[in-house]
Amino acid sequence: MRKRLRKKLSNVSPEETCEIYNSFDIVGDIAIIRLPSSSRANAETAANAIMNRHRNVKTVLLQASPVSGDLRLRSLKHVAGKTKTSTVHREFSCSLSVDVAKCYFSPRLSHERIRIAKLVEPKETIVNMFAGVGCFSIVIAKHANPDKVFSVDVNPVAIQFMQENIKLNRIYGKVIPLLGDSKEIVTSRLQRVADRVLLPLPEKALEYLPCALSALKASGGWLHYYGLEHAKKTESPAKKAKLKVEEALDDLCVDFEVPFVRVVRSTGPNWFQLVADVRIM
Ligand SMILES: C[S@@+](CC[C@H](N)C(=O)[O-])C[C@H]1O[C@@H](n2cnc3c(N)ncnc32)[C@H](O)[C@@H]1O
Structure with a gap:
């Protein structure tokens, strides 16, 4: 090549x-x-x-x-x-239909999607606050055995593709598409329901953190926080992301631990997308 x-x-x-x-x-x-x-x-x-x-x-x-x-x-x-601009992308035995001009899609997150799917325990309820065409939700529904994956997106075209993806992958009743702002939808319909909440929108994850906490069951659960960090060669982007999410959670007065942080991908010179897996007690 x-x-x-x-x-x-x-x-x-x-x-x-x-x-x-x-x-x-x-x-x-x-x-x-x-x-x-x-x-x-x-x-x-x-x-x-x-x-x-x-x-x-x-x-x-x-x-x-x-x-x-x-x-x-x-x-x-x-x-x-x-x-x-429309196509069907295949990853991990899932078919993901998408219009790349009208919806967000990145094949570079495929490893992250299967990583999260492997963490899901049987019968979990999951809230995906920024679901797009449902990539994380579909991979989870196919590879784990969740009860439901509530999948919120503000883009009506993405929700249409999510509906098509549910049919393509025959996972009726597991992935529930919800159109709207995830703050409004979680506040009105998804309080204290989730074992796990995904925040795959680095630009809003910090702002939507209190809302994500309110979606978790009173007994606690997991948050997957996606962030962006700038880090010089001498700095660790993972450490910076961990500190940021820890400070935000301290301010919200919750008991938590952050057992896992990793760089998902580099997004520009010295810029990184990171994920932090956070356990809320
Ligand atoms: C970075 S994309 C991630 C999409 C998907 N999780 C994926 O990996 O392909 C973020 C998504 O969040 C949606 N979004 C942005 N603001 C939102 C909001 N306030 N509530 C719900 N969805 C929102 C966008 O439409 C977009 O589809």
Whole structure:
């Protein structure tokens, strides 16, 4: 792959070529490439090289803006292949239908999804406060045996895809799609019901922490807190995230322990996405 791609990109500087290797995702049969604005003219060359190497890729889109806004969307431009933005992504025997232009989706969180699924005990009730098209919820429902996974998202298109994903994976009655702001839905409908709460939106996880606590059963349970940290080479992003979540929980006067923190992925130079597994007593 590397040799062929390098040949195709022989007019691109080594730094840019390196960047292209590391900066595309494959979602179903769609490849999404990220290129620095200086090398966007090479998007078609990169797209053809990717399609030659990955025969299952039928469409290549260029990510033309960072992920932003409440719905965590990005602007995508068609570069090569079929003109479309919907696809079905397969991971861990699950089919995840998604429109990558209208819903958030990252294949880079697949390890995290199966990690959480493996922690779930039989018959747990779970609240997924930022569920998107239901990726975490579907993987959990397929690989664990939860009672219910209440799956909230504010994006109506994501909820439609979640409904389709429930059908595709035949997990009726386990994943419950709920459209709206998770603070409002948890407050009005999901108080003290959950054994486990997922907060997979780093930009809001801290703000929604009190609400997540209110969804947990009075006997306690688990929170999976996703955060973003900036850390210099000399700093540990995991330590910084742990400290942040511990300070927030201390302020909320709850008994807790944080037995596990890990870097999920790097999101930019010195920026990291982290997860903290928090046990609330
Ligand atoms: C980073 S995405 C994660 C989606 C999904 N968990 C995944 O891994 O693919 C965050 C999701 O939170 C949703 N969202 C943003 N603000 C929200 C809110 N206040 N209440 C519920 N969902 C929200 C967005 O629409 C988006 O789908």
